[in-house]
Amino acid sequence: MSAEGEDQPQAMEETEQQEPMETSQSGSDQGLLASVQEALNKMYEEDVLSPGDLDERALDALREFDESGAHDVLKQFAESDLSHVQNKSAFLCGVMKTYRQRNKNKQNQQGDASKKGPDETKIKEILDRTGYKLDVTTGQRKYAMPVTEDEEKDMTDKLTQVFVSKIPRDMFEDELIPLFEKPGSIFDLRLMMDPLTGQNRGYAFVTYTTKESAQDAVKQLDNYEIRKGRWLGVCISVANNRLFVGSIPKNKSKQEIFDEFGKVTNGLKDVIIYYMPEDKRKNRGFAFLEYLSHKEASLARRRLMSGRIKVWGNITVTVDWADPIEEPDDEVMAKVKVLYVRNLAVEATEEIIQAKFEPYGKVERVKKIKDYAFVHFENREDAIKAMEDLNGKELEGSAMEISLAKPPSEKKKERKRQREQEKMMGGYEYDGYGAGRGGPMRGRGRGGFDRRGGDYRGDYGYGGGYDDYGYGGYAEDYRGGYDDYGYGGYAEDYR
Numbered sequence: 001m002s003a004e005g006e007d008q009p010q011a012m013e014e015t016e017q018q019e020p021m022e023t024s025q026s027g028s029d030q031g032l033l034a035s036v037q038e039a040l041n042k043m044y045e046e047d048v049l050s051p052g053d054l055d056e057r058a059l060d061a062l063r064e065f066d067e068s069g070a071h072d073v074l075k076q077f078a079e080s081d082l083s084h085v086q087n088k089s090a091f092l093c094g095v096m097k098t099y100r101q102r103n104k105n106k107q108n109q110q111g112d113a114s115k116k117g118p119d120e121t122k123i124k125e126i127l128d129r130t131g132y133k134l135d136v137t138t139g140q141r142k143y144a145m146p147v148t149e150d151e152e153k154d155m156t157d158k159l160t161q162v163f164v165s166k167i168p169r170d171m172f173e174d175e176l177i178p179l180f181e182k183p184g185s186i187f188d189l190r191l192m193m194d195p196l197t198g199q200n201r202g203y204a205f206v207t208y209t210t211k212e213s214a215q216d217a218v219k220q221l222d223n224y225e226i227r228k229g230r231w232l233g234v235c236i237s238v239a240n241n242r243l244f245v246g247s248i249p250k251n252k253s254k255q256e257i258f259d260e261f262g263k264v265t266n267g268l269k270d271v272i273i274y275y276m277p278e279d280k281r282k283n284r285g286f287a288f289l290e291y292l293s294h295k296e297a298s299l300a301r302r303r304l305m306s307g308r309i310k311v312w313g314n315i316t317v318t319v320d321w322a323d324p325i326e327e328p329d330d331e332v333m334a335k336v337k338v339l340y341v342r343n344l345a346v347e348a349t350e351e352i353i354q355a356k357f358e359p360y361g362k363v364e365r366v367k368k369i370k371d372y373a374f375v376h377f378e379n380r381e382d383a384i385k386a387m388e389d390l391n392g393k394e395l396e397g398s399a400m401e402i403s404l405a406k407p408p409s410e411k412k413k414e415r416k417r418q419r420e421q422e423k424m425m426g427g428y429e430y431d432g433y434g435a436g437r438g439g440p441m442r443g444r445g446r447g448g449f450d451r452r453g454g455d456y457r458g459d460y461g462y463g464g465g466y467d468d469y470g471y472g473g474y475a476e477d478y479r480g481g482y483d484d485y486g487y488g489g490y491a492e493d494y495r
Contacts, residue, residue: 031063031227031488038068048078050086058089061096064166064202073099104197117198118172126177132186134173135332138195143173143208144188160186160214165233167191168226169199175226180206183220184213187327239294240267242302246318250282257287260311265289265303277346277371280398288322297321330408337380339387340405342372345398356395360386374405466477 032040043049062070076093085091126143127134133140147155167176173191180186187207194201208214214236222234248257258271270290273283291297303309304319311317339352350366350373357363357375360435361382367374377383383404 031231032059033067033070035067036062036074039074042073043078048082049478053088054092055089057074058092060166061093063231065096066077067229069103070097072448086291091173119174122174123172138193140193141173141191142188143177143186143191145186149487154157155187155209157492158210159213161205161237162214162217162234163237164204164206164221165202166231167202167204168230169194169197169201169202171200171226172348176204179221179224179226180217182387183208183216185209187464226474240321241291241297242306242321242322243289243291243297244286244322245304247315248283248285248287248440249312250276250316251311252283256389257283258482261300263291264292264309264311265296265300267292270438275371280345283401332350332407333404335380336404336407337377339377339383340372340403341375342401343398344368344371344400345396346371347396348373352396356390357386379478 040049045050055223062073065073073092073096074101077092080091080095082088082091124135126132131315133144133146135144164176164180171187176191177186177189179381180189185208187209189206191204192201193199196391206217218234218236220233224232224234226232245261252260254271254273257273258268261271262268268289269292270292272288274286276282276284289300291300301319302323307316309316322376338391339357344353347369349366353368353373353375354363354366357366357377360377362378364376364378366376375383377386385403387404390400392399394400
């Protein structure tokens with residue numbers, strides 16, 4: 001489960017900033033109201049904008065407005081002097097923010113009489129029907145199953161939370177609960193509130209009593225049109241327990257890193273490091289710290305970022321959240337017949353790797369990248385047997401770490417489409433990796449770090465390659481397009 005309170009929204013915001021902006025599409029497929037799309041198309045025709053000027057984040061913000069508000073925003077945008085505006089998406093977002101602030105000030109001036117709350121009759125009917133409780137505080141409204149602490153502990157392993165975004169600001173539990181209880185039993189629903197306006201903040205967390213119910217909620221309710229022209233965003237909420245730390249001396253072992261950070265932070269569970277391909281005695285200058293809970297990871301992050309904590313006597317490390325791991329559905333993983341093999345020696349060529357795995361069944365192809373590789377079997381059963389027998393065994397003097405590879409998520413496929421579109425529009429690549437608007441490197445932490453002091457190239461763990469930190473993610477920048485495999489292409493830029 002995700003942590004309560006203020007840490008989760010912060011984590012969500014940071015994750016949003018790590019993701020590259022997505023370029024919009026032209027035409028009527030942008031999910032806007034017809035009249036708003038027409039106004040936008042007119043701006044395209046008049047060369048006020050081109051279809052590539054607005055990214056998905058700007059369009060998402062525009063979709064939040066009702067028809068009148070969207071037209072007011074576009075009119076103000078079109079009448080602005082855009083001659084020196086380099087980023088029109090950011091400029092439009094600024095116009096929308098100013099418009100919202102003006103409206104909020106007007107609402108505040110009108111007083112509490114103008115604030116509308118939930119339908120109390122419907123709320124009472126829901127509470128009477130379910131026996132649940134509703135706890136209202138300044139920052140949230142929590143609808144929850146009445147259980148004891150011991151009962152909740154017994155349920156913890158099965159509880160799974162989804163994050164719900166793009167909720168109309170004047171919507172409450174009387175509309176949300178009947179919708180979200182359709183996929184399965186709700187443990188709790190937390191609607192985050194703005195105390196200044198009395199309206200919700202546009203997002204909520206819904207915890208289900210089973211993982212299957214949460215997955216069904218994503219399938220049924222993501223992009224669900226809850227009101228005319230208003231579509232919800234629903235995804236599994238991942239409690240991030242992992243930190244990225246840079247400026248690690250390359251001669252430090254996994255155990256030395258664990259011992260040192262265990263002295264200055266609490267709840268450290270594991271350390272994940274990557275070795276230099278040419279020298280397995282050296283790490284790559286960074287590590288991932290895994291904590292027992294999101295709360296302990298958050299406290300460790302704050303402590304390490306304070307600047308007061310030094311490790312090994314005089315080293316101040318760079319630290320930030322690692323990207324949450326995106327887990328594919330069980331039914332998707334049940335079809336995978338590709339193995340991810342890491343910690344390979346330089347001497348282990350594709351031919352040597354294939355010869356090692358072929359005794360277990362037909363190997364269709366092998367692709368090695370730096371010190372890891374993907375081994376494609378014809379049959380899943382052969383892949384499973386090879387993984388079970390060879391995991392931990394040595395190849396050319398280095399112990400292999402083997403797991404099932406993870407097909408790319410829809411988000412990664414969208415990033416690939418974005419890179420292809422940017423190249424068509426005159427974008428550039430760095431070392432084979434499509435560069436986003438922020439430059440050639442895509443950092444895993446908020447704001448990025450100085451990569452000159454460590455081996456943070458774009459094809460390694462922190463820079464954007466080892467998607468799941470070496471635990472079976474199809475390397476995010478694995479070029480070659482395996483669309484014929486059935487998953488729409490494995491690691492996107494495998495070449």
